Amino acid sequence: MAKVKGAIVIDYEKCKGCVICVAACPTSVIEMAKEVNSKGYNYAYPANIEECTGCNNCAIVCPDGVITVYRAKVEA
Amino acid sequence: MLAKDIIKPENLVYQKTKLMTDNVLSYCPGCGHGTAHRITMEVLEEMGIGDETIGVAPVGCSVLAYEFMNIDMQQAAHGRAPAVATGIKRCYPEKFVFTYQGDGDLAAIGTAETIHACNRGENITIIFVNNGIYGMTGGQMAPTTLPGMRSSTSPYGRDVNLMGNPLKMTELVAQLPGTSFVSRQAVHTPKHVRKAKKAIRQAFELQKQKKGTTFVEIVSNCNSGWKMTPVQANQWMEENMFPFYPLGDIKVPE
Secondary structure (H helix, E strand, O other): OEEEEEEEEEOOOOOOOOOHHHHHOOOOOEEEEEEEOOOOOEEEEEOOHHHOOOOOHHHHHOOOOOEEEEEEEEEO | OOHHHHOOHHHEEEOOOOOEOOOOOOOOOOOHHHHHHHHHHHHHHHHOOHHHEEEEEOOOHHHHHHHHEOOEEEEOOOOOHHHHHHHHHHHOOOOEEEEEEEHHHHHHHOHHHHHHHHHHOOOOEEEEEEOOEEOOOOOEEOOOOOOOOOEOOEOOOOOHHHHOOOOOHHHHHHOOOOEEEEEEEEOOOHHHHHHHHHHHHHHHHHHHOOOOEEEEEEEOOOHHHHOOOHHHHHHHHHHHHHHHOOOEEEEOOO
């Protein structure tokens, strides 16, 4: 059966580190970085990207719209 | 399959709409304004009316909305956005006109303009972001502040005997004959964002049919004003704001 896999790209420089995407992600893909961006925010980054299903949840709750979502079907 | 194989233009499912500019939003981290801006612009993009829409920005945190929304915008005096929108709509009846206002703007200084625009049934859409506080000026008590809620001018909580009761603007305008669609939504979880987007879409569809004023309230957080983290503020909002400001459609056309 074909499996759906996703990937997200986060604009680290525009991320304000509000953590709302971490709460919204059903598969715990996103974590907060220990490093900061040039504005001084601990940005979100896709730590467990292999778990991503491309469900869009993080992108549609992101107040700053910094997340882009990709999704592809993978033959298992 | 590796992430870099998935990240290709043909697999793209979601990106920020072109109707939002690339400027960094001036809002605090986690503020609901950004999401409310984006879903409004997504609705305009999906309906293909970005070039035919004129927005009216308020005074408050979202005073710079015209910097972020890549459409024609006008900035109104404090509270007067529905009056300005009335003028624009009457000059350009074929354009889509909406106002984007906060609670300090719409429910305090702009109460008269809002109620009269809704009562006249102007064909405009009003998007009302309610966070129960004056966020921009430092978290003072607003007309929509909940009873017992702390703010910088009610540090022991809002005492309704002294400071009056909170104002439910959405229920108020729902009673007016000029409004056709009145709804209250939120944007703190994916489910609520999808519902709020649907409500805004319906509001613009009804404006297209010239059905009268459409009014969408978005209950939002103000984590800086409430002195909480964004996630805590969203939880506090669910526990305290939603019982007082219940979500859902309050008035729908028959």
